[in-house]
Amino acid sequence: MPPQVFARDTSSLLRWDEVPDDFVECFILSGYRRLHLTAQECLASIFQPTNETLNFWTHFIPLVLFASRFYQVIFQSGELPWHHPALLPLWCYASGVLLTFAMSCTAHVFSCRSLRLRAAFFFLDYASISYYGFASTLAYTYYLLPRLSLLDPAVMTPYLQSLGWHWVDYGMLMGLYSELVLPVAFVLAVTCTVACCKSRSEDCSYPFAIRTFVFAMPLSMACPVMIESLLFDLGRKNPTLFVHFYRRYFWLLVAAFFNVSKIPERIQPGLFDIIGHSHQLFHIFTFLSIYDQMHYVEQGLEHFLKAPHTSPTFQGTVGYLVLLIICLGMVVRTYLKGLSSQKQD
Template sequence: MTEKQQRRDLDGRTTLTWSQLPEIWRRRDNIHLLRGYRPLNESYTQCLASLFHIHNETVNIWTHLLGIPLFLLSGFHLWMIVSTQYSSSSNHDIVVFGCFFAGVTICLSLSTAFHTFSAHSKDAHDHFLLLDFMGILALIAGSWIPGIYYGFYCHSTASQIYWSMICTITTICAMVIAIPYCRTPAWKPFRTSMFITLGLSGIIPMTYAAYTFGIAQANLQMGWKYIILEGIFYLCGAVIYACRIPERWYPGKFDIVGASHQWFHVFVLMGAGAHLMGIVRAFRYNHHPFTRMCEHFWA
């Protein structure tokens, strides 16, 4: 087989095998993915055109690209409900739901941008990688804002404490990620641990809610069980991504479809969906005339 034939991917487009990558990219990419790499093109137009080509970033791009309109349409539908369903609903509800949908949209958009434009150049790769990491932080922080809001709907002090905690940890994570060295492959386990720590920091308000109100009540007023499900999805995705499963077991078999990063994307969507179900349940409980526990937020 000639080198040119080796560079042909499933749709006949020219791509690179692992051995053909420049040394700097071999240090960055997944050694278990053996083919389907786009060559550096230094053209944003070509990067956009690659949306419709088959390579080892195609699934990574489209899983999160399709998630954007899915969540935006869900947000519009819920905005109609939040605005009209209960007389007690207010702009506070729109703001906290907006924080969640903004976090999801930012995360999915920046992830899509990174996987689309990473083949432009080394500088573009590093720039969009930073944005991708910041998007993950936006998703986590944006998710906890409505969770804490409804979980402590009638307890302003607890809400303020936990919001401050989440914002502080998010800021620290953002500062660490902004350091170029911390975005290198050698720091991947640390980055993964940091994201997991930020996500798991929500265990503190969840534990307090379960202890104070009981799990059954916490489930009603903050979607407690859905948040647990969300955490399971995110943790599974992070472990699969960090351990390079399943491609580490079958190198070359999951180059185009089924690689760990693609599964990570799917678990992110599932986790965000679970969180959305939880805060919708919490919204309805805290505003339904028969179940709401106080007339106004922080009353």
Template sequence: MLLNDCQPLPLLRDTDVPPRVKENFILTGYRFPNYSLRDCLLSAFRPTNETGNFWTHFLPVFVFFYYFVEAFGWEGAPHGDAPFFYPFWTYFIGVFCLLMASSMAHLLNSMSLVVREVCFFVDYGTISAYTVGSSLAYYYYIHPQAGIVETGNHNGSHMALEHEPREAVTSSYAIPEFSVFFETFYIPSACMVAIICILSCCNTRQRWRKHRYVIRTLVFLLPFLVSSTPVFYRLLTRSPYSSTSSSFTASDSTSTFFYRHCFWLVVSAVFNISKIPDHQWFHCCTFLSILDDPTLLLPPATLSRLPGPTVASTYGVMLLLQTTIISIIEEMERFAFCEKP
């Protein structure tokens, strides 16, 4: 909303905005909660309480895209639309939607109280979608029966150019008891946990508001534990490669990326729970954890018995999940204002 002289409306103090708009420790810089779409977009270029939050999610989109497309230029890599890359694309979809939805939520939430709630419902939904995208990548690239090959790429993803001798790769589980979980329940569990997460997080905007930041942080600990099961398995068992293999050292570096991934997640959780001013530090740490996500790619000529990815098992899963999430958001929006703000 602009004044008659085309000057933007003055920013407000926390005492001048509805209670739902207030953020801990933020005393000024609030936009009036009736901005037009045009005003919201223009506010990205003026210092408000959301400017840093927007840019710390929007700019990483381009950083992530750079490292993502880099994989398709590796020597020996299959074509970008090959089934081999289906899980990689679903992972990209999850990360891209997460970063864009969060940046737009912070930019557009001043249009109205209803739009504000919907923006953050969508934000929570894309976080859930990201965890499932990661799970699909883990399943096909770090599964106990998938080969691990990594040669020090910045984000922990690379493709081996050499082939291991047949005797170097084991296609059996070091812990057979896990076979049923990985083959039957891993992806369904990741999807179910994602749905639980979005339901819980959306409800913290209407109920449990006093402890909403703690609840949201703890809720997303569950999908991390479930989706990271293949990584935990790799860290707790021997490498599938012979100790004399050229890929043994590379596969052994999985722990480095995963520990860094966990470190950034812990730091981001501290920022989120404590609500330390400058919420954008939470965004930065979250993105650094994504860059260190150990989404390792298996070689095209893997000797494992794991069935290859298909459209149904990758894009189909994500489409079904997104449809479910949209339905949940619609229901949450319907009941969002049954209670007084």
């Protein structure tokens, strides 16, 4: 890009008091792109120093890395053909990971097209995160959870009887859990999207805290792994799962801290407008958390292929995701219709 063009584009950046309120991020004082950029100008801005540039790259680079890894696992592992039913949960998980990174990239690049499109892109961003959360639960349900002693009645019934809990029918409880885990995760995914879309309303006082909290709710689906580590020696039995699982949740806690606290820009407003603000750090630690998650999902797949507990079905995997897409689309459409006239721009 010629120097004069770069300089002209950089000088057109605006301060926080020169853009609509919907554009303003807490403690970010400068580096804002103007409203109504063309699609070509939006794309060109990812190579220019704006306050959205690294928001894009901190998700685009992980998107490429994960796409490459999924390609290797699904198409080049040589163990199974890519269309084998045992890989359906992995296909679902891969679609969730790639979609959430791709949608975030799109939202950050094209958010200055118009106020209405900005809202639409971020509604879709919230929906893609919910989709990813449910897709992760699908992978857990088939690849991880069946191998836990906690969910094995043959192991837990003697354990509970030793505690004097003879009245507990653990087999029935586990049957009920198996039937409800995916429907509950489905409802949580839709509920989280509704709450996050609602958090963009003008009367919402703590939008970042709400979004962080509601997207932490689906993580409760991984509670069996946490309980397993308390009751059984998970670190010895499965060190890969133990290390990567808990490191993943450490990264998520760090990501949540930056997303809610708005540190470091809260400490020195204006200093981190282009590089180093909290949303970029949030992206980085989110990537690290999914990177660790992929390690134990892959290991779970390896164990599943050696001794499959159940055979994944198209209806029980892809069918669920298609229904979820329809429901999330209805949520996004509802909130787009409800945008105030000021956002119809």
